[in-house]
Amino acid sequence: MSSRQRRPVRHARAKQPRGRSRIGERFEVEVGAIAHGGHVVARVPTGGVHEPTGEPETRVVFVRHAVPGERVVVEITEGTDGDRFWRGDAVEVLAPSPDRVVPPCPYAGPGKCGGCDFQHVSPTAQRDLKAAVIREQLVRLARLDPTDPLLETRVEAVPGDEDGLRWRTRQSYARTADGSRAMRLHRSHDVIAVGDCLIARTDAREPAPGTVTERVLGRDFTVATDGFWQVHPGAPETLVTTVLDLLDPRPGERALDLYAGVGLFAAFLADRVGSEGRVVAIEGDAQASALSQGNVPSAECSVGDVLPALSSYPESFDLVVLDPPREGARRAVVEEVVARSPRAVAYVACDPAALARDLAIFAEHGYRAAALRAFDLFPMTHHVECVALVVPSDATEG
Template identity: 70%
Template structure:
């Protein structure tokens, strides 16, 4: 099946389809490994190119095939299409749709679960070292709710091919691979829909739109709430900002902790989610305020007052500098940063450091087994 990569300006002759034998280097952020191939051994020094290679494990000797790249590109992309010297961490992929030229949904089905977590930990460590200049030990923890890394996804969105068959897309492509059973999806997984869904976390019920955001690993909401509360240790009477608050998951448990004398302000960009948050948080009355709007714009015009604690749970692109600066302007004693992208987290940790906030704790969770994604919760504190 031909691959249809994303369009970009060609920079010379295409190298797509060419094959190279090479030893796989370290894992990189994004579900691939770094491989350096010799492109022209006749020149001195030999001409080499970096290839971001999927379906490989560090240390293996593989035959890789270029899937994206031209002469003038700084780097190419490729797939390990044959393993010549396998890693001891290599296992048969449980899903028959995983592998080169197949479904692009999973990155690590060929890697044992413990080794998957080690790869993810290496990525988090590397991002914090490179972007935040921190040497931090990282352990990616398993979370109850999957079956040996499978059957955890509670929501799944399928594509449809030209024959009307449901499937998943090839990596970095619009080509649809027919899939009759996605093994990381639960048997009762729902597709997005406008209908309301009721979720329960630690004995508390939440209403959320079937199309709205909710963690897709069944163990995620509980472990994230428990971790945030443990890190922040909210005290009665404190004031808390819950940013990118969604339907009020963190705000509800924070409101319980700070009590009637405290206050929680939840800021969320989705007006639909804000409506559900007001329902979910209604029992707390005026002790909780729900503000609809982009976080940076809301903080630029409102709530310009001291807050004791802040929870940040931004989308994949992270909070970014304007939000970080507005947070530190409120002078919280502690910030809990929930991150699904280690690069964005490391960048924002560096921004916090510019204002004296140090990384005091970090936990990482394997909420997306078989993929390269990892969820982190970082604790940032200002000096006493």
């Protein structure tokens, strides 16, 4: 798992107004489908008229704190007359979905903590919403046929949380003016004091310099306490077993572990390919790469950005593990992977949009997604982890 931080939190940027502000206006609407990012889609009247048709003008609103199909009152939180879309919060629910629940966290809701997207949705329905987003991204960006069996993928619960709560083994906090623990509001620098974050374990660590030992499937890994390691306690074992099941490494094979972090995947690949095989682990963070050498002494651990570092390994490889940061591997890296003619690639992705985009690039070069699993490693949020098996398009099934 890459030690690179996943995409940093982005706060709303100050921008020049494009006409009259609509912030604070309220509309009664029936919300539609879930969209990537933790919100549902609605349309509200703007009060204007669409000139070519004479029809009433509407604007798309991305609505938080609602469930598809509900009738709600939406309050606009971002938007002007000139914007292509607005953002809003469901501040009143007129016709609730059967999937709606009372948020277990008192800090969840409109105008409160921005850390969770789905506290108001039952855990089972949360996973259904995430699966719908994965399907939409794969059809739209990866251009999969709507009848492709991969689109039947369900998001699987992972052991280690308590009905979607108490899963973060590491938690960062903002601070109030008096130094109390706090979380930021959605798309804002403003904070709200938080006594107890319910998705954090009671023994969750705040990032600080140092190292800690993590144990996965009987192996110990030295990890930087302020570096990347999956925060759901069930994640490392789940991802390792899934990657190994999909790749089925064989003795004597050559494997590339890209964005290798502290060597989690490299360690188990090395066990499978044995002394006659070869594992190369490339990681951009110097500290993580140094730790990977200690964690996987039999691997060749190379520090540096993946794309230029690959130039040192022009030969073919049988297997590749890709575990990039949130923005994905992107075209140049995908093309370098394909150039090494692997028989199988395991792509570990924390953003289904980036995964779908990169699968389309693989398809351009004669590789297809042959299997897909998805895991709920971030309950109560819109985030989801996927593992895709990518193989040459002419590879036979099984």
